[in-house]
Amino acid sequence: MRRAPGLSVRLKLTLSYAAFLMLAGVLLLAAVWAFLLRYVPDRALLGPTVTTVDGVFPIRSVLLRVFAPKAALVLAFLLVFGLAGGWILAGRILAPLTRITNATRLASTGSLSQRIRLPGRKDEFRELADAFDTMLAQLEAHVAVQQRFAANASHELRTPLAVSKALLDVARADPGHDTREVIDRLHTVNTRAIELTEALLLLSRADQRSFTREHVDLSLLAEEAVETLLPLAEKHDVTIETSGDVTPVAGSPALLLQMTTNLVQNAIVHNLPEQGILRINTGTRSGTAALTVENTGEKLAAELVSTLTEPFKRGTERLRTDQANVGLGLAIVDTIARAHDGTLTLAPRPSGGMSVTVELPAGEGRRSQASAAALRSSTERSR
Known part of the structure; x- marks a missing residue:
């Protein structure tokens, strides 16, 4: 099924990591600024050696002019660091998923002998990989059984058809031959073919579990x-x-x-x-x-x-x-x-x-x- 193009999971995780890091940085800087507003006075009176307007020094105004550029640099650094680090971390986390995807693509082409065999300790990706390997093993065995069954069924069905053709050829080559014997043998052969076909249909019906309990x-x-x-x-x-x-x-x-x-x-x-x-x-x-x-x-x-x-x-x-x-x-x-x-x-x-x-x-x-x-x-x- 075709889908509209969108962002990859790795990019989404990267943006999520960077956004979370930026939010944490903003909250941290806001906490620092709130601390400064609480414990730093707005203005201070200075002695006669310092020349100011009315002898008052605006502490908070000067502090804001110094703090704001530094805070902007910190946020810019966090953004770059979050994007780069998030991209690397997302790639490492999604690496097992990439292996599972590659194995799935190989299986879709008919290569059922491939296995993921994901190393490492047991986690969600390891459980998914092990379950996929088990499914591939069962599917490979099932396909092998079906192929062997199809080959055997073809051989079994070919035998009565070949016998019927041979009997008809003999009857055609010898028009004066007693047809009752040919008819009796054809009846026996066709009965066997019908029984085989009914057995195959019953086997297929039971295997598909298409019945009411x-x-x-x-x-x-x-x-x-x-x-x-x-x-x-x-x-x-x-x-x-x-x-x-x-x-x-x-x-x-x-x-x-x-x-x-x-x-x-x-x-x-x-x-x-x-x-x-x-x-x-x-x-x-x-x-x-x-x-x-x-x-x-x-x-x-x-x-x-x-x-x-x-x-x-x-x-x-x-x-x-x-x-x-x-x-x-x-x-x-x-x-x-x-x-x-x-x-x-x-x-x-x-x-x-x-x-x-x-x-x-x-x-x-x-x-x-x-x-x-x-x-x-x-x-x-x-x-």
Whole structure:
């Protein structure tokens, strides 16, 4: 935004210092003159050796003629000294602000690796510089994540489009080929592309926090997710056990349901080939609402688990060949949790599988006693 030109802050401070010094000088000289008026007589009688009119010497008049030029010289000196000293002092005081301004200009050009690193003791400028350095570090990390995410998303979206083009080229080259097979494969590819696009839109919506917060019970969302994914659990021979109590939070019901569904689906798909177990627990403690999902499965390395929240990080060691996966399940869960001021914790289980815990700020909510009692009694669902 363009602004009209004006005085610099350094010049304003210089003029302020000089004006204050001049005011102090004027007050000091006025105090001296008031002292002289109080204790020096107006006139004095002189002896016969001094020749004056009527033998009277005008002390104050002579003193004023001597004092006024000297006072003017003192004020002139204070003005010059105030301007020069104020300019130097203002420059030294504003030097950290100049460094912050230069770093801001570099950051505006895209150079986010620059840091101010202001030396000296902690003061207002040091706090501002440290806060700016922290902001640059977070912004640099965020930009890096977004660039990596954009590259991965482009690659993931390009794959189904390339497959569709190849199928269409084959069908065009061989008009007599059975089109039903091509249509079925195109349907599968397009379904995957649609799921990926919807996942990307959901991830963007959660990251921007563009949702209305309502009172939600995580235990009810867990029940709904289990009911929805029960056929999938039966297909994969996974037994689901739920336990817990009323777990109220404040947030988006749709996003929190998506988060819970992703956790349950992920735990079902990445489980043992036969007789797998999935445990879901909800509850509150110390003002925190927690949703924990544990599943059996192969033993996982801690290094692998720590990377599973990155977008498109599938953990190929755990992928089931019969299950499509866009690699955004845990990334969406992590984003939704952070959008609700919560945290996501992943930990490998010693016996195999993984334990995932989402912690959110606890809210207030109610539900029927029958529903609460149903959830407190651990239910077991199997195929």
